[in-house]
Amino acid sequence: MLIRSLFFSVMFAFAAMAQASGQHPKVPPTEAQQELQEPYQMGDVGTNSQAQIEAKAPSAWRAFGSLVFVLGIAGGGIWALRKWGIKRLPGSGGNRMKIEETLAMGERRYVSILKVDDERFLIASSPQGLGLLARLDGSVEPGFEEELEQHIQVQAPIPVKDMEARLKGEQP
Numbered sequence: 001m002l003i004r005s006l007f008f009s010v011m012f013a014f015a016a017m018a019q020a021s022g023q024h025p026k027v028p029p030t031e032a033q034q035e036l037q038e039p040y041q042m043g044d045v046g047t048n049s050q051a052q053i054e055a056k057a058p059s060a061w062r063a064f065g066s067l068v069f070v071l072g073i074a075g076g077g078i079w080a081l082r083k084w085g086i087k088r089l090p091g092s093g094g095n096r097m098k099i100e101e102t103l104a105m106g107e108r109r110y111v112s113i114l115k116v117d118d119e120r121f122l123i124a125s126s127p128q129g130l131g132l133l134a135r136l137d138g139s140v141e142p143g144f145e146e147e148l149e150q151h152i153q154v155q156a157p158i159p160v161k162d163m164e165a166r167l168k169g170e171q172p
Contacts, residue, residue: 006071013067017060 029037100120102112109126113136120136 009067009071013060013064016063 096117098115100113100115102110104110105124109124111122111124111133114121114123122133122136124131124133
């Protein structure tokens with residue numbers, strides 16, 4: 001993309017130079033054009049240096065130099081943004097925390113591997129919130145299996161005796 005825009009910019013500059021080099025013969029102004037120019041020629045042109053500068057024809061080299069200058073400023077700005085400024089933009093994050101991989105599990109439900117410093121975690125995200133599933137250094141989050149088993153058992157119907165035993169702290 002950058003090469004294409006640079007190519008078209010150079011082609012535009014060469015076209016401007018060819019047009020300004022005077023390849024087309026000058027057509028003498030008509031009488032009406034001369035009458036319109038007369039009020040500007042009434043004063044002494046030699047005393048006003050600004051009027052002399054404006055009277056000169058535009059230079060193709062000047063246009064090319066301006067184009068190179070603007071492209072240089074834009075390129076320098078992009079370089080500076082990449083080098084120093086991109087970390088300060090919202091959403092760019094830092095160096096310590098990264099999402100290595102994400103897997104979609106269905107409607108707005110995802111499982112992701114999150115790396116923080118040198119540790120990796122398996123997390124689940126859903127519309128209800130986030131949850132830590134496991135640490136990926138080989139160990140499982142303490143109590144995860146028990147929590148999952150209890151969650152499954154709570155949703156299944158159980159006898160009243162077993163519920164009373166659980167409430168008293170006795171396991172059946």
